[in-house]
Amino acid sequence: AQTVTQSQPEMSVQEAETVTLSCTYDTSESDYYLFWYKQPPSRQMILVIRQEAYKQQNATENRFSVNFQKAAKSFSLKISDSQLGDAAMYFCAYYGGVADMRFGAGTRLTVKP
Amino acid sequence: DTEVTQTPKHLVMGMTNKKSLKCEQHMGHRAMYWYKQKAKKPPELMFVYSYEKLSINESVPSRFSPECPNSSLLNLHLHALQPEDSALYLCASSHPHGLAGTYNEQFFGPGTRLTVL
Numbered sequence: 001a002q003t004v005t006q007s008q009p010e011m012s013v014q015e016a017e018t019v020t021l022s023c024t025y026d027t028s029e030s031d032y033y034l035f036w037y038k039q040p041p042s043r044q045m046i047l048v049i050r051q052e053a054y055k056q057q058n059a060t061e062n063r064f065s066v067n068f069q070k071a072a073k074s075f076s077l078k079i080s081d082s083q084l085g086d087a088a089m090y091f092c093a094y095y096g097g098v099a100d101m102r103f104g105a106g107t108r109l110t111v112k113p
Numbered sequence: 114d115t116e117v118t119q120t121p122k123h124l125v126m127g128m129t130n131k132k133s134l135k136c137e138q139h140m141g142h143r144a145m146y147w148y149k150q151k152a153k154k155p156p157e158l159m160f161v162y163s164y165e166k167l168s169i170n171e172s173v174p175s176r177f178s179p180e181c182p183n184s185s186l187l188n189l190h191l192h193a194l195q196p197e198d199s200a201l202y203l204c205a206s207s208h209p210h211g212l213a214g215t216y217n218e219q220f221f222g223p224g225t226r227l228t229v230l
Binding site: 037045 | 144146153154155156158161163168169203209217218219220221222223224
């Protein structure tokens with residue numbers, strides 16, 4: 001079974017600085033998607049960024065970017081110029097098909113003013 | 114409309130009650146999902162509907178009964194629940210896998226926080 005591992009249960013960053021959240025996954029497939037979702041306390045889970053496995057170029061969305069290393073099965077999220085509103089639980093997710101959506105355990109990000 | 118709505122927001126029920134959770138989306142998605150999420154844990158997949166047909170049932174107890182009346186609606190019927198079933202129940206929707214020209218990210222609703230007494 002495909003597994004997703006987030007090795008950092010908690011991370012902390014100073015406002016305006018940069019932080020990187022780690023994610024590794026295991027799969028034997030060549031075609032899949034990877035996502036980072038953000039879930040603020042008591043609020044809705046929203047998509048931060050997605051990466052198609054067949055694309056070599058790393059995805060970026062404003063202050064959010066990923067470092068996708070397909071051979072190493074690594075998919076880290078970099079948040080630049082961190083803001084107080086970035087504080088949340090971040091889940092890395094692997095999607096291999098309707099029957100195969102896996103989440104990592106999550107990383108709780110704290111942003112210090 | 115890029116929203117998934119869920120009702121009710123909160124639900125408290127006894128172990129002998131029957132209740133239903135509702136989910137609705139108008140994004141034209143033909144895949145819909147129910148997840149259970151315990152505090153500080155990732156969502157756990159319960160059911161998947163694809164083109165209004167149940168395609169995945171992740172060994173969920175029969176006291177949870179899903180229903181997909183049409184392509185926009187998803188229900189979760191609850192009966193004889195246990196206290197350990199207390200959790201946040203999330204609905205999500207997406208385009209079906211392999212649909213050309215689409216991405217497969219799931220859009221989540223805000224959830225129903227269920228407490229079983």
